[in-house]
Amino acid sequence: xxxxxxxxxxxxxxxxxxxxxxxxxxxxxxxxxxxxxxxxxxxxxxxxxxxxxxxxxxxxxxxxxxxxxxxxxxxxxxxxxxxxxxxxxxxxxxxxxxxxxxxxxxxxxxxxxxxxxxxxxxxxxxxxxxxxxxxxxxxxxxxxxxxxxxxxxxxxxxxxxxxxxxxxxxxxxxxxxxxxxxxxxxxxxxxxxxxxxxxxxxxxxxxxxxxxxxxxxxxxxxxxxxxxxxxxxxxxxxxxxxxxxxxxxxxxxxxxxxxxxxxxxxxxxxxxxxxxxxxxxxxxxx
Amino acid sequence: xxxxxxxxxxxxxxxxxxxxxxxxxxxxxxxxxxxxxxxxxxxxxxxxxxxxxxxxxxxxxxxxxxxxxxxxxxxxxxxxxxxxxxxxxxxxxxxxxxxxxxxxxxxxxxxxxxxxxxxxxxxxxxxxxxxxxxxxxxxxxxxxxxxxxxxxxxxxxxxxxxxxxxxxxxxxxxxxxxxxxxxxxxxxxxxxxxxxxxxxxxxxxxxxxxxxxxxxxxxxxxxxxxxxxxxxxxxxxxxxxxxxxxxxxxxxxxxxxxxxxxxxxxxxxxxxxxxxxxxxxxxxxxxxxxxxxxxxxxxxxxxxxxxxxxxxxxxxxxxxxxxxxxxx
Numbered sequence: 384x385x386x387x388x389x390x391x392x393x394x395x396x397x398x399x400x401x402x403x404x405x406x407x408x409x410x411x412x413x414x415x416x417x418x419x420x421x422x423x424x425x426x427x428x429x430x431x432x433x434x435x436x437x438x439x440x441x442x443x444x445x446x447x448x449x450x451x452x453x454x455x456x457x458x459x460x461x462x463x464x465x466x467x468x469x470x471x472x473x474x475x476x477x478x479x480x481x482x483x484x485x486x487x488x489x490x491x492x493x494x495x496x497x498x499x500x501x502x503x504x505x506x507x508x509x510x511x512x513x514x515x516x517x518x519x520x521x522x523x524x525x526x527x528x529x530x531x532x533x534x535x536x537x538x539x540x541x542x543x544x545x546x547x548x549x550x551x552x553x554x555x556x557x558x559x560x561x562x563x564x565x566x567x568x569x570x571x572x573x574x575x576x577x578x579x580x581x582x583x584x585x586x587x588x589x590x591x592x593x594x595x596x597x598x599x600x601x602x603x604x605x606x607x608x609x610x611x612x613x614x615x616x617x618x619x620x621x622x623x624x625x626x627x628x629x630x631x632x633x634x635x636x637x638x639x640x641x642x643x644x645x646x647x648x649x650x651x652x653x654x655x656x657x658x659x660x661x662x663x664x665x666x667x668x669x
Numbered sequence: 670x671x672x673x674x675x676x677x678x679x680x681x682x683x684x685x686x687x688x689x690x691x692x693x694x695x696x697x698x699x700x701x702x703x704x705x706x707x708x709x710x711x712x713x714x715x716x717x718x719x720x721x722x723x724x725x726x727x728x729x730x731x732x733x734x735x736x737x738x739x740x741x742x743x744x745x746x747x748x749x750x751x752x753x754x755x756x757x758x759x760x761x762x763x764x765x766x767x768x769x770x771x772x773x774x775x776x777x778x779x780x781x782x783x784x785x786x787x788x789x790x791x792x793x794x795x796x797x798x799x800x801x802x803x804x805x806x807x808x809x810x811x812x813x814x815x816x817x818x819x820x821x822x823x824x825x826x827x828x829x830x831x832x833x834x835x836x837x838x839x840x841x842x843x844x845x846x847x848x849x850x851x852x853x854x855x856x857x858x859x860x861x862x863x864x865x866x867x868x869x870x871x872x873x874x875x876x877x878x879x880x881x882x883x884x885x886x887x888x889x890x891x892x893x894x895x896x897x898x899x900x901x902x903x904x905x906x907x908x909x910x911x912x913x914x915x916x917x918x919x920x921x922x923x924x925x926x927x928x929x930x931x932x933x934x935x936x937x938x939x940x941x942x943x944x945x946x947x948x949x950x951x952x953x954x955x956x957x958x959x960x961x962x963x964x965x966x967x968x969x970x971x972x973x974x975x976x977x978x979x980x981x982x983x984x985x986x987x988x989x990x991x992x993x994x995x996x997x
Contacts, residue, residue, distance in 0.1 A: 494960070
């Protein structure tokens with residue numbers, strides 16, 4: 384029974400990891416950029432939400448009305464004025480600049496908010512649960528999972544059906560030609576990053592009501608998201624959901640064996656997938 | 670042969686010998702605190718030169734070097750405490766362990782490209798750290814100390830031990846510089862330079878990219894293991910947090926190389942000197958100096974990718990360690 388319970392909880396946790404992964408996968412799909420500070424921006428979003436909640440008394444979920452546009456604007460600015468300058472043939476600049484950003488964000492958060500662990504309160508919903516047969520499901524994990532699936536569906540549909548999605552795909556396939564026919568690629572890249580940051584904002588708030596966070600919580604979120612991306616297969620948003628679930632379930636089963644084994648189990652499964660199916664479980668067919 | 674005995678190589682060789690003699694004689698004229706500082710400088714210099722070989726030459730952007738430093742440190746403690754080895758004998762063991770770990774991870778990690786490779790090396794380091802923190806006989810999360818008797822095997826007096834550890838660190842620091850210089854001027858080094866400049870073109874003229882990268886990665890992993898062993902021989906205590914510290918063994922090293930000049934041997938040297946100066950100046954401000962280093966690295970990447978030494982080279986045409994080949 385414990386095992387089934389662990390698997391179900393792991394699947395729900397996987398939804399959150401898929402959210403971490405979706406923002407990462409999105410910008411990689413559009414501009415082949417990997418944002419090493421991704422996890423730190425998730426934590427930054429959590430702190431921004433915390434400040435907003437403390438100063439306005441808003442509900443944690445209501446704070447998204449402000450956190451999402453703020454983060455999206457930040458993403459646009461960072462891409463437009465910093466990261467666009469690093470794109471090109473050389474692999475190192477984008478990696479090193481986002482790596483530098485990660486360290487700067489962590490230490491700035493440390494200076495402003497100190498090392499205390501924080502958590503956002505979402506009210507009675509935190510402890511609410513529904514019984515499905517013998518298993519009791521937390522409303523919050525269920526909600527997180529539903530939001531993840533909904534957002535991924537929205538991104539997937541937007542990517543293939545909308546005008547801006549077409550511009551994203553055109554720029555991704557052939558930036559030079561896209562630019563030649565009048566697409567402002569720098570603007571498109573910045574919009575993609577803004578979208579990624581909007582997802583980061585949602586992920587940050589959901590993370591913060593679910594678990595404790597501190598200035599150095601970011602790297603682990605990056606790593607879980609990254610594992611979900613690679614396990615799912617590069618370029619596939621539904622793959623990232625599957626990858627997130629694989630990591631969530633591995634961690635939940637690992638934790639059943641021993642608490643020390645929780646994160647390790649996820650890493651070991653990641654390396655196993657890399658050894659057996661290096662292109663991931665759902666490689667995108669071109 | 671003419672290549673090896675060429676003038677610049679001879680000059681650099683002589684220069685290194687002079688520098689080595691000066692540093693090696695330091696226990697005669699420097700105090701204990703100074704020795705420790707120079708020793709620490711040498712360990713950072715070695716790690717910076719090694720990381721530069723990986724990222725600057727082989728195009729392998731690793732953020733997981735703490736895996737090998739920590740593993741080397743733990744192998745020293747395991748060798749001394751559980752196998753009863755003399756600490757000096759345990760150091761080669763740490764080198765072998767680092768190289769073997771590198772050889773195991775490389776084939777998996779090389780399946781990831783660019784930035785994904787970087788994060789993959791990080792996961793590898795986390796995995797090793799988690800494994801060590803889960804082993805109760807190694808003190809789990811709390812770590813362990815080296816017994817005094819075992820340390821006595823190096824030298825009886827405290828000053829004697831400090832001097833031996835210091836010499837080891839100097840050997841690793843200057844040895845790594847000399848090794849990197851010789852490597853880059855050698856034939857395999859040429860493949861590395863070609864890789865650095867254009868991986869695709871290098872592949873098309875017959876450089877086996879995978880092999881060149883594999884051996885660089887394994888060699889750097891082994892050397893990092895050895896340096897880790899000496900670093901923790903000096904500290905006499907090890908724990909998963911200190912052994913596998915991302916900040917100490919990778920973040921700082923990356924900033925040193927980026928600011929000093931990536932893909933240039935002199936860059937690692939200048940960067941390490943600058944880092945120690947900055948650290949002494951800003952030590953009281955804690956997190957601020959990491960913010961300063963981070964911003965400096967970002968600005969370097971945005972405006973002057975070849976770092977400080979790249980600027981010096983362009984402006985004055987200087988070269989401390991000439992690796993450029995000229996026709997004779």
